[in-house]
Amino acid sequence: ETPPPEPATVVSVIEAMGPQTPMTPAFERWIERFRQAEGREEVYRAVLDEMLAVRPEDVSEPDDAARLIYLAEHAARLSNRAAEAWRWAEPFARRFPQHGTTLNVLADLGNTARHEAGDQADQVVAIDRLESLFRASLDLDCEHARNFGRAGFFYLDLGKRGDAERCLARGFRLDRTDSPMALALADLYGESERPRDALAVLDMCLREGCEDPRVASQAGLTAVQLARYDAALAYFDRFEQLDPGQTWTNYYRALALLETDRAPEALAALEIEAQRFGRPGLHLEVLRAWAHSKLGDLESFRRHLAQALAMRLVEADYLTDAGVARLFEKLYLAAKCLPDDAPEHETLRRLMLASGMAPDALFDDQRHRHEAVEALNFYVYRVRQPLDAAWKDSLGCRPGQEAWTEYVAHWGVLARDSGEAERAVLAWQAHCYPLAAEVVDFTLQYEDCHDSPGVVWQGLREGAAGREDSAA
Numbered sequence: 028e029t030p031p032p033e034p035a036t037v038v039s040v041i042e043a044m045g046p047q048t049p050m051t052p053a054f055e056r057w058i059e060r061f062r063q064a065e066g067r068e069e070v071y072r073a074v075l076d077e078m079l080a081v082r083p084e085d086v087s088e089p090d091d092a093a094r095l096i097y098l099a100e101h102a103a104r105l106s107n108r109a110a111e112a113w114r115w116a117e118p119f120a121r122r123f124p125q126h127g128t129t130l131n132v133l134a135d136l137g138n139t140a141r142h143e144a145g146d147q148a149d150q151v152v153a154i155d156r157l158e159s160l161f162r163a164s165l166d167l168d169c170e171h172a173r174n175f176g177r178a179g180f181f182y183l184d185l186g187k188r189g190d191a192e193r194c195l196a197r198g199f200r201l202d203r204t205d206s207p208m209a210l211a212l213a214d215l216y217g218e219s220e221r222p223r224d225a226l227a228v229l230d231m232c233l234r235e236g237c238e239d240p241r242v243a244s245q246a247g248l249t250a251v252q253l254a255r256y257d258a259a260l261a262y263f264d265r266f267e268q269l270d271p272g273q274t275w276t277n278y279y280r281a282l283a284l285l286e287t288d289r290a291p292e293a294l295a296a297l298e299i300e301a302q303r304f305g306r307p308g309l310h311l312e313v314l315r316a317w318a319h320s321k322l323g324d325l326e327s328f329r330r331h332l333a334q335a336l337a338m339r340l341v342e343a344d345y346l347t348d349a350g351v352a353r354l355f356e357k358l359y360l361a362a363k364c365l366p367d368d369a370p371e372h373e374t375l376r377r378l379m380l381a382s383g384m385a386p387d388a389l390f391d392d393q394r395h396r397h398e399a400v401e402a403l404n405f406y407v408y409r410v411r412q413p414l415d416a417a418w419k420d421s422l423g424c425r426p427g428q429e430a431w432t433e434y435v436a437h438w439g440v441l442a443r444d445s446g447e448a449e450r451a452v453l454a455w456q457a458h459c460y461p462l463a464a465e466v467v468d469f470t471l472q473y474e475d476c477h478d479s480p481g482v483v484w485q486g487l488r489e490g491a492a493g494r495e496d497s498a499a
């Protein structure tokens with residue numbers, strides 16, 4: 028469901044709707060009460076009561092009808108009365124059947140009423156009715172950005188990604204400063220593996236004057252994903268201007284600075300991030316170690332590496348699995364500054380394997396010790412790893428995994444046949460936990476490969492808890 032707009036947003040939209048109309052004095056009174064409501068439901072209920080007392084025949088201007096329904100939808104969301112507001116508002120479609128915005132905000136109210144009704148949604152209003160209203164509204168006015176935006180969010184609710192993208196793209200072309208549309212459109216592009224399109228939308232929104240910090244933040248994250256680090260720095264600098272003092276801003280700035288070989292600046296950014304974060308963090312120590320590796324300061328690298336390795340993964344609830352995996356990849360490569368026989372290599376290797384997030388580079392380094400051969404097959408194996416009471420205190424346990432009694436791990440491996448592949452997979456899995464694992468199944472994905480044999484990657488895990496833990 029589309030989240031309700033903030034009261035300030037509602038006020039700005041109403042105020043921007045146009046010139047004086049017969050109902051302008053009433054809107055001004057209601058807007059002032061919204062400003063002073065401070066989240067109190069009784070205020071929204073009282074305002075909604077006054078709006079629901081307005082009958083279609085009392086409204087002479089279609090713009091007033093649209094504003095009235097738009098404002099009523101907001102009050103109804105906040106007072107859990109959307110179904111009641113829908114029944115009141117539906118006759119306005121007959122009063123102003125050729126006014127696109129009236130039909131559009133009416134459909135949006137109907138969508139809110141359906142969400143409020145839950146399993147009884149179809150008894151309030153049918154989806155077909157709302158789709159018909161949205162389509163009519165866009166046909167009647169093809170130049171109204173917010174109408175396309177509301178239709179786009181409606182189709183997102185329905186899971187109709189193609190229709191949602193079409194509406195949001197059209198709405199964004201009409202108003203390139205609309206941050207909710209830009210963010211939703213960027214999400215759609217990201218989900219369909221078009222991060223460059225996503226970044227183009229976010230960048231355009233910022234260049235057109237948008238001051239929503241979420242757009243700057245998402246642009247920065249997307250730029251990091253695309254390895255456009257100089258651009259990422261510009262976006263995170265903009266985010267800092269729009270929403271200063273937030274955690275993670277300088278973490279991502281430090282990451283981008285390290286990727287562009289600016290280690291001293293990265294260390295300065297990490298000091299700011301550490302002050303904001305307020306406690307030791309695995310992500311901070313890894314990036315500090317990486318910075319000192321780039322500077323050739325082995326003593327400082329070893330110190331921060333030791334601090335990172337001393338942190339329990341189960342306590343790093345501020346990082347996603349993907350975030351930990353990315354940090355391990357950077358740390359593994361940074362550790363190449365140490366001599367080959369340094370004991371830290373084995374300690375780091377054990378931690379990464381135990382966590383199930385070892386980087387591909389670890390396996391590449393092992394495989395490429397052997398010459399490439401012909402006629403290899405690529406297999407994906409699923410391996411069941413039983414766990415015992417020691418798991419929750421082990422190296423590899425992550426937040427939310429403490430109750431696991433087993434997990435299934437995925438492995439990609441190049442081998443001459445399935446027997447060789449199974450032996451390689453189980454040998455690596457043995458480094459992950461001391462109990463013996465077993466193969467669940469495997470699939471043959473490619474044949475006749477020319478490469479070095481061995482495990483290619485370690486995939487993330489699917490866990491299972493015991494019966495009592497699962498029931499809880």
